[in-house]
Amino acid sequence: MTGRALASYSVHRHSRDCGGYRHVMHHWHDPDGMGTLVCLHGAGVAAELTWESMATTLQGYRDVYCPDLRGMGHSHPLGDTEIPFTAHAVADDVADWLRHCHVTSYDLVGYSFGGLVALLLHGRGPAARRLVLIESALFERASIDVLRDLRQRYADVADQLLTDTDPSAGVLCFLELVAPFRSRHPRVERMTIQRLSARPAGFAFALKAVNEAAWTLDRASLIASVPRTLAILGGNSRPESQALSRQLAETHCHWSVEVIPGVDHALPYQKPGQVAQAIMRFLGRED
Numbered sequence: 001m002t003g004r005a006l007a008s009y010s011v012h013r014h015s016r017d018c019g020g021y022r023h024v025m026h027h028w029h030d031p032d033g034m035g036t037l038v039c040l041h042g043a044g045v046a047a048e049l050t051w052e053s054m055a056t057t058l059q060g061y062r063d064v065y066c067p068d069l070r071g072m073g074h075s076h077p078l079g080d081t082e083i084p085f086t087a088h089a090v091a092d093d094v095a096d097w098l099r100h101c102h103v104t105s106y107d108l109v110g111y112s113f114g115g116l117v118a119l120l121l122h123g124r125g126p127a128a129r130r131l132v133l134i135e136s137a138l139f140e141r142a143s144i145d146v147l148r149d150l151r152q153r154y155a156d157v158a159d160q161l162l163t164d165t166d167p168s169a170g171v172l173c174f175l176e177l178v179a180p181f182r183s184r185h186p187r188v189e190r191m192t193i194q195r196l197s198a199r200p201a202g203f204a205f206a207l208k209a210v211n212e213a214a215w216t217l218d219r220a221s222l223i224a225s226v227p228r229t230l231a232i233l234g235g236n237s238r239p240e241s242q243a244l245s246r247q248l249a250e251t252h253c254h255w256s257v258e259v260i261p262g263v264d265h266a267l268p269y270q271k272p273g274q275v276a277q278a279i280m281r282f283l284g285r286e287d
Helices: 047-052 089-100 114-124 144-163 168-178 186-196 200-216 220-225 239-251 272-283
Strands: 002-006 008-020 021-028 036-040 063-068 107-111 130-133 227-234 255-260
Touching: 008 089, 021 047, 036 047, 036 089, 036 114, 047 063, 047 272, 063 089, 089 114, 089 200, 107 114, 114 130, 114 200, 114 220, 130 272, 144 168, 144 200, 144 239, 168 186, 168 200, 227 239, 227 272, 239 255, 255 272
Parallel strands: 036 063, 036 107, 107 130, 130 227, 227 255
Antiparallel strands: 002 008, 008 021, 021 063
């Protein structure tokens, strides 16, 4: 499906049915560009809303692939009933897409839940050349025990999203955990709740997938195995997560960090231009 443009990119939407699931990929193509960029969105949101506002800055690539991950966007079970999934399953989905599109070399960007998926995808291969993690899941606290306690609170929110008829209360509980210092302007709050309420069951299963990963993955091994990596954080995000990324930048030569002032966990929606500029500075393609 083609029919519009984003700056120099023509926009295509592809779908594949596999294992009882319809997977959707948003593909931006510029025949004059070079290389490939893969962008993975966060829990409860979708590819178009997350990445398209950055397209005018994310220029220079021949191909940009932005999948709708399981439970979100246009990807859905063929039976139309949301089903649980793991972060590993989502990483496998993206790896399958890359094989289908004959991608062997690429830069990789992951936001929130997509950051966790990016780490797993890189480990599966094909390995990413460079990695950008935007407010990545599993990096909220330095202590693994504290992180696991926190992720259990997110899992409790997921249970609420799965049982409540109106997802708004569960979304608000999520926001108190992920962005306690956010703007509470009524218009901003309303837009955020609307964005996260689109697929409440899919959102809930993504939160549960991160909780499961917190108990089963070796975060230190993941950090050691990544390529050159930039962590982007909001200046209004929890100081504990900022401290962890700064500590990693001090102790790992392949790790760097950039903090964008005046935004919180929702920084791709609050200041997409600044986020995209930070991505492109790191990837070496900004004019």
